[in-house]
Each structure stands twice: as C-alpha cells, then as structure tokens.
Amino acid sequence: MGQFDSVMNNPQSRRAFLRSMAVMGGMGVLAACRKDVSTSGSGASSAASAIPGIEAEDGILKVHEWAGYEAKWLWRDYAKAGYPDPKFSFLTNTEGAIAKTAGGYYWDMTHPEVGYIQDYLDLDAIQPWDTSLIPNFADLNPVLEKSGQLNGEQYEIVLDWGYSGVIIRGDHVDPSINSYSYLFDDDLAGHISWFDTPWIIAMAHVTLGLQSDPLDASAEDLQTAKEYCIEKTKNLQSIWVDFTQLWDDIRQGNIWAAYSWPDSYVVLKEEVPVQYIRPKEGCFAWGEGLVLRSDTANYHHAHAFADAWASAEVGQRLISSWGYGHSNLNVDLSQIDPDVVAVFGLDDPETNLSAPLSIMDRYQPQRAAYNRAWDEVKAAAG
C-alpha cells in the first residue's frame, strides 16, 4: 500500500498510471464493441446455396430452450430415429435470449413466442423452414402457423400455445361476468393478482372497450389504459412473478381473481373451486415454437427435430401434462380430460384461436412504450 501511495502521490507516476489505465480501458472498449450482430448468411443465401445432405451434418443440435422442454418425450421420434441427443441450453425469457443472440450466442434452434420472430429476423439470425421436410406440418393448426409467418415465409413452426386469461375462485366470484374486468374490479379489492407483464395494460384496453389495437394502441388509448391500471392498483394483493406462489395464494383464498395461464387451472381444479375464464372481450393467446438459425450446420437434423415435436402423440402428452395446447389438430382428445378440452376449447382450436374469441400474440412495435407504461403502473402500486 505504501508503494501505491508513493505512486499516487507522485504527479509524474500518477499521470503514467492513469494514462495506462485509460489506454487499457480504451482498448477494452474497442475490443468489446467489435462484434458481428448479424450472423453470417441470411435465410435466403442459406437456401440459395447448396445445402449439404444430412450425412454431411455433425447432427449435434444446439437447442436454446425453456427449462423443462428438454424432456425426451417432446422429441421422442427424433431420439428413436437414432440421431445424437441435442445439447440444450436454457432461457428464462425471450428478451434475454434475443440479447444473448445479439451478443453472438449460438444455437441451431430456439423457442420464442411468435411476437418475437421479427426481432430474430432483424438480427438476421433466422431463416425460413422448408415445411416440405416436416411431414407433420400438414396436421398443424393453420391459424397458429400463420402467426409464425413473416413476409409469407414460415419462420417459426408454432408448436405449443396457451391463453392469458383469468382464473377465479368460483366460491367468491361470479363466473357469468366472463370478462377481464375481474382484474380491475373494486368489489374484489385486496384479492386480485396481476402477472408482471405489460399485457395487463392491453387487458385494461379491451375492458374499457377502446378502439385501437390493444397490442399496438394509439398514444391516447395507451395513456387511458395505463391510467386505468394505475387507478386499480389499489385493489391488488400482489403482482406475481412466481406461479407457485400464485397457486398457494389461490389455494389459501387470498386471491380470488388473477391473470393466469392454463396450467394454473389444470393444477388447482382438483383442489379448490376455480374456473378458467376466456373473457368475452377476446382472450389474449400466445403461441411459441421453433425458429431455425440462419447459418445452422444441421439443417436437416433441425427439420427432423421440429417434425418430432409436431407429432400428435407429443401434443397429447403436452396437453395432459401442462394444460398448454399443441398445434397438431390430430391429437386424440378422447385421451384428455374432457373438462380441459371444454374449458380451453381444444375441440375446435382453429375457431377458438381466431378473432373474436382470441387476440393472438404478435410483434409489438411499441414494446418499449408499453414497458415504460407498465413501469409507471408498478411504480404507482407502491
């Protein structure tokens, strides 16, 4: 420490020390800034150039997935065909996955919601699928697969889907209201839970009957919906981020109405009198699936993997296990809990996922504005 002091107390030495720190800092910044955001090769160039046959591929797929989606039963046929097991890495949210991709993180496939396909395309990170290489594609829900298209090309094979509806305690709340208004109802004050998502503002938008697109609102409508949410924060018991805590709160009767995905209903319906509401304003719905890296070296293996995911048998088990929907229209519904089929409209997913019954997720050009508005709502909740 004494020698360091002597350096820092000596003007000449101190200047030399600080100069060297600055030089190293500048070099570090320059090195860190030099990054290729776009990966080599666009979708078009990959398709145009001769794609080697499957024999030329190393077959080790790198799949950036949600935790739990690495389960072998989800790609059962791919494993049965004798291909090497993929290497999985895990994402916690799609925004983080996009940021990692922009920073150069490599994967052959990842599993985003359809609203983020445009972001990957903007990074030149993905290429269209060749659906002729996916035999099960013909059985997939065309409404969902259309949501996976951009510029007429199939950039995402949409495989699983769900609702962002409302779960209510039927012993405290009248199910006939059938509306997102449950989330803003003064009569339920102290017993409401929102998920931490700007979609709450979109739900306020449809509750108020505002005219513009709830996922791309006009500035006035966004302001109106935001202020409505701020006013209703007084009714909140919680803003959940952990669905297990939500389940506990519903079990204990602390929460009577909450933003919820289908899995909450599947888990809780045998324990407490809950009902899942697909609101009359149109239920917000989401789809997600596999996107293909633009410079993947395992083009054919990736298609085989996607085809395995798309099978009806996988769909049946996905629905039974997690309550999420699957895109394959040939799932044997007789093997699934009839109540789940009825509540989620699995008998006619094409109609139930179309307007006016559903408001399908899509790219939000005003994502930052919605997020900032949501920040204001959460700040007001304190």
Next chain:
Amino acid sequence: MATEAVAPTDPLEPDTSRRRAGSGRWKVTGGLLATPMVWVVVFFVVPVIMVGLYSVGAITLLRNDHYMSLEGWRFFISSDTYLSLFWKSARMSLGVSISAVLLAYPVAYLIALVSGKRKYTLLLVIIVPFLTSYLLRVLAWRIILGEGGIANTFLQTIGVIDEPLKWLFNSQFAIYLVLSYVWVPFVALPIFVSLETMDHHLLEASSDLGASRMRTFWSVTLPLSLPGVAAAFIFVFIPTLGEYITPQLVGGPGGFMFGSAIQSAFTAGLDWQFGSAMAMFLIFAVAILLAVFGRFLNVKSVRE
C-alpha cells in the same frame, strides 16, 4: 587502518542513484498492480463505458434502436416516475442502512469487547448464514411473515390478534426487515474491526478517571468506532440503492424499485438505451454520494 577513498560527489551532477531506485520501485509497483488493474479495467471500466455508450445510442442492440440519440436520457429526465423511484430506493437504502448499523453495533460490541475468548467463535456464528443461499434466506421469511406463517400463527394462538396481519409480508415493512437481516452480518464485521483495533488502554484510562461505563462508551468507544460505522453504513447504502430482488420477493405490489426499473428495461422491454441511461444515472449518483461521504467523513482516517 586503511580506508577506501570515497570519491567526492559533484553537487552539479544529477543524483542518478536515487532516480534509478525510484524507477525500479515504479516497475515493481506497476508489475504488482498489473493483475488487479487488468481486472478492474476488464470487469468494471470497460462495462461502465459500454453502458454509457449504449445510453447515448453509440452502441445499439437491435436494428430499430435509435442510433446516436439521447432519447433514453430525455425520457428519463422528463419522467416523474423514474426519479420518484430513485428517491424511493434512496429512502429504502437509508432506512435499511441505519437499521442494519443499529442492529449490528451491539453485536459487534459484544463480540469485540465482551465475549473474551469466545470472540472468534461468535464471529463464526455471525458468518454462518452466508453459507446458505441468499435466495433461501430471503424466501424463508415468507414462511415466517406470511398470512399463514409462523408469526401470524403465533400471535393468533396467544390471542393477540384475531386476523392475520397482512402488512407483515408483501409490504414495505417486509422489505426493510429482510434487507436489514441480510446486511447485519456484513455490517457487523467492519464495526467489529474498528472496535477490535481500538486502543483498549483508553477505556481503562477513562474508567480510572472515574467515568461510568455509559460515559466511557459515549465519549471514548463510540467516537473511536465511528470510522468503522461510517464504512459499514456506506457498505450497505451503496448496493442497496440498486436492490430489486428482495423487494420483488417480499415487497408485494410496492416492491418495484429503481433497480427493478433498470432490470425491466433490459430483460422485459429490450429497451437497452433507456435501461443504460438509468444505470448510468445510478452510477453517477453513487459516485457523487461516495465523494460526499469521503469528504464529509474523512475517508483517509477510515483507511488508517
């Protein structure tokens, strides 16, 4: 006895021996500092500069981000929400820091001046919670403070309350309590060091001069331990300013802090420019606070 003749030094000749010694010392110092210097540059200076560049759009993440734009800064400065959040976080930091210091001082005093031979055993007991996961320690409070938790169940059992106290959890109270609990062991250590390294003869002298124990504490012990207290206070205040995980876990709807807004911008909104502007503001605020603390509390005496 013959002696070697010493060549007389010419006063007009420069003293190269001293310059050579200084140059050698600088090289040794530079060599020893190289590794920590590289570490600080790579893991602190470069990232801070990059965040600064993101905040002004000199670096962008996505194609649609605003290149070379102060839009993020303009929105931040013009919005009441985020500055209010900063002050909310500052108040929380201040409250947590004060309560942590007040809780930790008696513990450190006991260990340093009262416990005798059991000093280091007790110190180990203080440190043991660090062996468990931070997240587990925070989540354990859910079991203690929740509506069906230990505290409410106990109070209802002994008849103090009829209904569970909702404000124990998912509240500002829970944030303050849990953060203070998390930081007390950290705070106790610098205060312990300050008390331990104090000249204990001064305490004896005070007693010999007739001062009571309380008088000795207020007039001798406390003033001498203030540098440790100041260090402990800063040690808690600075990181708590950007805290968001604990408020999110135990704070309920009111747990949205300035750090939460930064996290939200990066991880939910893909709004790196705006998030970087907020992060840079936090860095500037911390730097100003450190300068104020350093000037006001005489950091040199803390180092000594």
